[in-house]
Every structure is written in structure tokens, then in C-alpha cells.
Amino acid sequence: MTARSDPPVPLDRTKRPAALPLPRVILPPVEKGELSSGLPVRLVEQHRNAQVVISIVLQSGASMDPRGKSGTASLTAALLDAGTGSRDALEISESVEFIGASLNFNAGADATFGTLLTLSRHLGRGIALFADALSNPSFPLQEFERLRSQRLTSLVALKDRAASVASRAFMRVIYGEEHPYGKDPSGTEESVGGLSRDDICGFYGDHYIPANATLIVVGDTTMAEILPILEAELGDWRGGPGRAAAAVSPPPAAPASVYLIDRPDAPQSEIRIGSPALARNSADYFPATVMNRVLGGQFSSRINMNLREKRGLTYGARSSFAFMKQAGPFIVSGGFTGAKTGEAAGQLLLEIDAMHREGVTDEELEFSRKGLIGGFALSFETPYQMAGALQSLILYGLPDDYYERYIPNLASVTSADVMRVARSMLDGRGMALLVVADANGTREGLESLGRGDVVMLDTSGSPMRVSV
Amino acid sequence: MSGVKALTYEQFLLANGLTVVLHHDGTSPVAAVMVMYHAGSRNEVPGRTGLAHLFEHLMFKGSEHVPDGEHFRLLQEIGAVVNGSTSEDRTNYYEVVPSNYLELALSLESDRMGFLPGAVDQAKLDNQRDVVKNERRQNYDNVPYGTAYETIAREVFGPGHPYSWPVIGSMEDLSAASLEDVKAFFRKYYAPNNACIAVAGDFERNQVMDWIGKYFGPLPRGSSLAKSALFPAELPEERHLVSEENVQLPRLFLTWPGPPRGTRDDALLDVLTTILSSGKNSRLYRPLVFEKKIAQGVTAYTEGKEIAGTVTIDVSAKPDGDLGEIEECLHDVIERVFTDGVTDREIEAAFNGKEAQHTGRLTTALGIASGLATSFTLSGDAENFNRDIERFRGITPDEVLSAGRRVFSSHHVTLNIVPRGKSSLASPATTRNSAHTGTPAPHTAAGTP
Numbered sequence: 080m081t082a083r084s085d086p087p088v089p090l091d092r093t094k095r096p097a098a099l100p101l102p103r104v105i106l107p108p109v110e111k112g113e114l115s116s117g118l119p120v121r122l123v124e125q126h127r128n129a130q131v132v133i134s135i136v137l138q139s140g141a142s143m144d145p146r147g148k149s150g151t152a153s154l155t156a157a158l159l160d161a162g163t164g165s166r167d168a169l170e171i172s173e174s175v176e177f178i179g180a181s182l183n184f185n186a187g188a189d190a191t192f193g194t195l196l197t198l199s200r201h202l203g204r205g206i207a208l209f210a211d212a213l214s215n216p217s218f219p220l221q222e223f224e225r226l227r228s229q230r231l232t233s234l235v236a237l238k239d240r241a242a243s244v245a246s247r248a249f250m251r252v253i254y255g256e257e258h259p260y261g262k263d264p265s266g267t268e269e270s271v272g273g274l275s276r277d278d279i280c281g282f283y284g285d286h287y288i289p290a291n292a293t294l295i296v297v298g299d300t301t302m303a304e305i306l307p308i309l310e311a312e313l314g315d316w317r318g319g320p321g322r323a324a325a326a327v328s329p330p331p332a333a334p335a336s337v338y339l340i341d342r343p344d345a346p347q348s349e350i351r352i353g354s355p356a357l358a359r360n361s362a363d364y365f366p367a368t369v370m371n372r373v374l375g376g377q378f379s380s381r382i383n384m385n386l387r388e389k390r391g392l393t394y395g396a397r398s399s400f401a402f403m404k405q406a407g408p409f410i411v412s413g414g415f416t417g418a419k420t421g422e423a424a425g426q427l428l429l430e431i432d433a434m435h436r437e438g439v440t441d442e443e444l445e446f447s448r449k450g451l452i453g454g455f456a457l458s459f460e461t462p463y464q465m466a467g468a469l470q471s472l473i474l475y476g477l478p479d480d481y482y483e484r485y486i487p488n489l490a491s492v493t494s495a496d497v498m499r500v501a502r503s504m505l506d507g508r509g510m511a512l513l514v515v516a517d518a519n520g521t522r523e524g525l526e527s528l529g530r531g532d533v534v535m536l537d538t539s540g541s542p543m544r545v546s547v
Numbered sequence: 548m549s550g551v552k553a554l555t556y557e558q559f560l561l562a563n564g565l566t567v568v569l570h571h572d573g574t575s576p577v578a579a580v581m582v583m584y585h586a587g588s589r590n591e592v593p594g595r596t597g598l599a600h601l602f603e604h605l606m607f608k609g610s611e612h613v614p615d616g617e618h619f620r621l622l623q624e625i626g627a628v629v630n631g632s633t634s635e636d637r638t639n640y641y642e643v644v645p646s647n648y649l650e651l652a653l654s655l656e657s658d659r660m661g662f663l664p665g666a667v668d669q670a671k672l673d674n675q676r677d678v679v680k681n682e683r684r685q686n687y688d689n690v691p692y693g694t695a696y697e698t699i700a701r702e703v704f705g706p707g708h709p710y711s712w713p714v715i716g717s718m719e720d721l722s723a724a725s726l727e728d729v730k731a732f733f734r735k736y737y738a739p740n741n742a743c744i745a746v747a748g749d750f751e752r753n754q755v756m757d758w759i760g761k762y763f764g765p766l767p768r769g770s771s772l773a774k775s776a777l778f779p780a781e782l783p784e785e786r787h788l789v790s791e792e793n794v795q796l797p798r799l800f801l802t803w804p805g806p807p808r809g810t811r812d813d814a815l816l817d818v819l820t821t822i823l824s825s826g827k828n829s830r831l832y833r834p835l836v837f838e839k840k841i842a843q844g845v846t847a848y849t850e851g852k853e854i855a856g857t858v859t860i861d862v863s864a865k866p867d868g869d870l871g872e873i874e875e876c877l878h879d880v881i882e883r884v885f886t887d888g889v890t891d892r893e894i895e896a897a898f899n900g901k902e903a904q905h906t907g908r909l910t911t912a913l914g915i916a917s918g919l920a921t922s923f924t925l926s927g928d929a930e931n932f933n934r935d936i937e938r939f940r941g942i943t944p945d946e947v948l949s950a951g952r953r954v955f956s957s958h959h960v961t962l963n964i965v966p967r968g969k970s971s972l973a974s975p976a977t978t979r980n981s982a983h984t985g986t987p988a989p990h991t992a993a994g995t996p
Contacts (some may be wrong), residue, residue: 090761098648099814103789129551129552168837169837179896179901228840229836229843236843239691240690318572342897347689364642388616391677404653414684450626453627456573457645460577
């Protein structure tokens, strides 16, 4: 125990301390291996804690759901650990619990992920369970029916959540029903209700093949230790016939209009504004990210400072680019005081428009680049973070040296780059505005925005026929 | 048996009473600063609920040497993770920074610890009051079942208990909070001797100690605060509530008074609730969700806080599901646990889960700083962070059952939340008490370890 005394010189607290030199982010090497089936393995060692993450990335997600059968990829993933050739659902669950591991399979729009997190002392048992579920699922009919029923119930329960209703309906509005991004990966009551066990087996056979997958390992292990274990458990996995076809997508709909989903007595209004924007591998990723950090990508962004800190209309408002395999959306979002919905929507549109017309100042540019570079240093602390970074490389086809070049790429973004992206991506006139709110008391404010008539939607985002 | 390494750290005390805990780890160029004040919503008085949390918001609006907006601006400019949170027992503020900016984080924390009141004015208070009201709408009022925990806390702890009101506060009390209330709260609770600063990550030890001395050393000690006594909840009778809300699924909450945090009983009940609801094969999940398919999900957990705790079982029904049937099944299961016992394998599984969870907390600088600061603040000893996992060793089935009986034999709160117009789905008001079978329980005051 040491008691410290006052410093001899009075401290000038208005002076900010100077930073020490920026620490170099030393990225550990990514080692490459391969199983005899051709399944590629990528490994990063992290020995700080005695745990390991094993993750498989499958290049097929809900975008590959057959027409009218949305929810197939997601339910297929959820069923992998619900019974295999050698273990039933209860045994798998009990075995995972017993070693204190977590095992999870899920499908997003672009990909399916399977992830095991285990203490390294249970590594062998964990991998055996992971591999069994991935390569040997039996899709028992009873389990299929149970999980489908649970999914249907979740889809019903989701209607209670204004934020979820808004986000799902917004994707449908800006991409249209026919585009893969217009449907939520979890499906709809109608589509999930129509799924059969054959649909699940079919999807598994078409997409779960080594040629469509990469295995990622991060944590307290080495290639020499892990490869033989993986080979023993997964080396024989060849998968089904593998008739995976590329997703065919019509152009997104992107209608510019105002949509309202009525939620009687809602104390707050959920607002979404945006349009389809950029793919993850776009050359504009860096300028768009730098721009978004100024507009709504952090607490001190223009949108949050105006709507929260100046006006007190929200607990938090933000904007983001969801970079995906195809052009993902740009979305401005938040929940706002119900009585001031029109004011909030109007201010958000003004912020988008100001960025679209004027871009960022030199000071904002520097502030944003510096923050993103600092944040990069914090991005590889845990095995999950590292595994996520590797997943992105694989899923979006980014080059091996992507993270080595990340900081130089950010640092070279100019205000002209930002201006170009703001001009092409942030035209508010082409964006949709969707609100989940008590129509009684908010509709008038939305009509007065001068963006045309308000289109009423039901909770799924389908137009309603309403008499005004 | 365990692969968890005990965390090494240094602890020292400044002359003004500030406790400092340092954990060095240079594997990532990251440093986390966690400042924790031993003040939370339980230090409020009825009529001014929500003050501790509203105060937390004002801590981000500038202090005497840091203009409004600067705190976030300076930290976000360097890519830091920045936030704070308020619970019943404590309030925390943290930054995760690239390690070369550690001094900046320390200087900012010291300024708001020492120099806040001069920078707070009515305009800031009014603005953050509106923000917090929106936080309440966002996270409670506009969310299904969002006010359930508020109702349960009110019922289980009873009038006047410091855990009986919600951390977020009520809209009325938020409106009533004055500038003087806010400043008085600061003067009373935000003093170095009522705080702990934990720093974890990549730093040079002597340099950090110098910085802490330089920035925090001159801050004056505040008045001493009395140590809080345990205050277990005790329900004089069963409480049965039915609430019709805008929800799709009926949901049943059963809450019993339970032990405070850090106790052996808290660990034993953690094991028991894990056995009850963790995994498809668990005692409650398997019959309710897997076999009878009358529930969408079930979770049981113990929530030990500083001066009291609760144990809760929370079941979501299928659409139009009968909560009475679910409650019957649930009590049958608990009775069977007490007659048949729990197995060594179930206890070992619960231990393995705890070990994985503890390892997870050791994965980030923030998790480590948070664990050390929390243990020091709420138990008076940072070493309890290392001991946490030890509480789960050597547990026997009999101990688990005894702890369970102590809780489940007491009166409890039953909250039914049903869709509007469907009160017939609620459980009946007459309640069974599942711990009354099997070996009679010693009737001790609930929650006393």
C-alpha cells in the first residue's frame, strides 16, 4: 500500500495530456491448413486464456432460401444440433452443457455460421460435438416440428417489439419482396408454416459441403495440435451433392416515400430512413465508413448531438452502413418521443441532406479517421473478435493482407472521397422513411414533411387498404 | 480440476481514500479504466427515484475543466469505447483506450470526480432529463414485458426497501429532480473515499501510479459513509398478480426472496437454477419446452445484490398457453428435485459452466477492470474476484437442496402477464409451495447466508 502525496507544481487541468506514441497493432500471423476433404483451415493463436473458438463459415445463407421458403437456411442451421446419427438432441445439449461450452449454428442473409467456444481442456470433446452436428445431422421429424413451432411462436412474439417490427419492415420496403435482403433470414409465419423436413434436408445437401466452407480456429492451441483432431473428426466429411447456385437478385426497389405502421398508445416512435447502398468489398468502404462516423456512427456524431444532446428527443440516434455481399443498406435509426415524431424525422432528413450537399469539414475528417484508427487497435482483443475478423475476410473475399493495409487505407481517405460518396449514397430524395408509432398524433407531422402521402403498412410491412 | 489462473494485481490507497487496483497485461495495446462509485439507486429516497442514474448522465456533460461535449469528443477522437452504467448498488464509468492514451482517460475521470458541480446547470439537467425519459420509453415502456421487473421488485422487496424502486426511476420523480438534488447527490457520494479506480491492460506501472497521484491525489476526501447492513426481503404472504398488457405470449414470473451476492447460498442457488433451466435436458426446460411443448422458453436465475437478493423462474408460454398449467408443472418439477435430489454430474456441469463464464470475463481488459472494481466496491476486497469461482468448488447435492428449500419454502411473488382480454390464461391465486415436501426445511429468514 502506497500513499501518494500532492504533486509539487499545481496541475493545469485545462491542458490535455499528450499521447505517447501510438502502439503498433501487431497482428498475429494467420496460419493456413487443409483437411483431406479439401476443407480449408485458418488459425490464429491467442494464448492469454485457456479457451478456443472454432468457427465454420459456409458461403450460403438466407439469400439462398428457395423462393417462397424464407427461413430455410436459418432453420437448417438451428436443426444441426437437434439430433445426429449417433446422438439425440438431449444428449448433445447435455454434453455441451457438461463441458461448459457454447455451440451455436445460425444463418444470416449472406452466410451460415457455426461456432464452438470451449475451454481448451475440453477441446477434444467440444470438437467432437461440433463436428457431429455439422457433418452428421439426422434432422429428426419430431425435432423439425418442434423447432418450426418455436420459430413460429418467436415470429408472433416479435410483433410486440417496435424496433424489430421497424427494422424488418424497412428492409422489405427498400429492397422489395423479391430481393433476398427484403426478407428476414428467420422467415415469415407464412413461409415457415409451409416448410417441410424435405426442404431442410434439401438445403443441407445443396449447401453444406467442404468446397463451400472454411474452418476458423482462434485461441489457446496450435496448428500441430488442432489439425489432427479436426482431421479425425471432420476429415471424412464430404457433404451432399452440393448444387449450390449463386443467388439471383432483382434490383432493389428503393421507393422514396413515407410509411407508417400503427402501434396504438406507443410512447415512442421508431424511425428508419435509408436505401440500399454498398457491398462490403466496395472500394468506397473506407470513405463511407469515415463519413458515417461523422454523420451518425458514434456518440459525438452530428445526428446524436442534434437529436439527443441538443433536443432531448431520443436516448440515442445513429446511422450505419450494413456492408454485405451485395449492396447492403444505409440506415438512420432511433426511437423518439412520440409527440415529436415529425420534428425528429425532419431533423434526421436535414442531417442527411447537409452531408449529401456539403460533406465533411477537414476537422471532422481528421477526427473520424483518427478515431477509426484508434478503434482498430481495440478490435482484436478476444478470440471472438479475431474469429469475426477472419470470417469477414473469407465471407467477402477480402485479400489476405487486408488488415495490414487497413490503417493506411483509412489514413488516405480525403474529403473529396467523402464528398463523392455522400453525393452518390446520401440523396435523401431517394430514401424511404418508415415509422412505427401511434398513428394518432404522428401522422400529421409526417405528412407535413413534404414527402408525399403516408402509406400505411401492417406489422409485416405489407401495404394496408385503409380508408382515411 | 480448474484451468482458471488467479489474476495478479496490485492495490493501493491514496491519502484521500481512493482505492486503486492495477492489473498489467501487455498482450494487446489496450488499456481499460473503470471508475466505480459506491452509490446507486438504493441510495435514493422515495420521491426522487432515478436520481443516481440521471446523475450518471450528467457526468458525461462536462466538468469545470472539460467543456460540455469534450469528454466524448476527446475519447471518440482516439477510438475509445466509452460508457457508464448505474445499478442498485453502484455506478461505473469506463474507457477502453489504445494504451498510449491512458493518461488522457485518467485526467478526464479525475476532473469529473473532483469538479462536476460547477459545470452543471439547469439547461443540461433539463436536456438529460428528457434523454432519460426517452431511455425509459426505449427500454421499458415501449418494450413487451418491459415493466415486469419493476413490478416484481416493488412486490418482493416491499414499501421502503431500497431495492423496491427501479434504477431508471419514475417519470414523475424524474420531472421533480432539481439542480440542488443533483449537486447534493454529488457532494455526498462522489468523493474519492467512496470510489475505486481499476486499470487493466498494457501500461508501465510506475508511470500509471504517477499519473493517478497527479490527477486524483489532490482531490479532497469527502465525508465518510456508513456501511450498509444486509436487508433481506421478507414477504408476509403470497403475492399473486395478473396484468393485461399489449403482448402476444402469456408469461409467468415467480420470484422468491434470496441471498445477497458473494455468499455460499448465492453460489448454491446459482447451481440449482442452472440445473433447473440451462440446456434442453435441464429439469424445467425438458418437460415444459421439450416434452409437453407448453412453453416457448424458461429461465431460472439467482440475482444476489449487495444487501439482498432474489431467485426467479421466468416462463414464456406458447400463444394462448395456460399459465396455471405451466405453474402446476413447474411446482411438480421442483418437488421432484427435492424428493429425488440432484446429481454430481449436474453439479459438475454447473461448475464447468461457471468456469467458462469466469474465463470469459478474463478475456478483455474491460472485463478484468470491471471484475476487480466490482469485487472491491461491493465486498470490500478485490481478491473476491479471484475467489468467485472457488465458491463453486466442493458443492454437494445436499447443500444445493438445503439452499433451495430455504428459498422455495418462503412466500413468493407470482406475476402473470397476459394479452389484453385474456386474464383467464393466468394462474389461479391459490399457490402451492413446492418445498413443503421432502425433508422439512429449517425456517430461517430468507436470504440470510
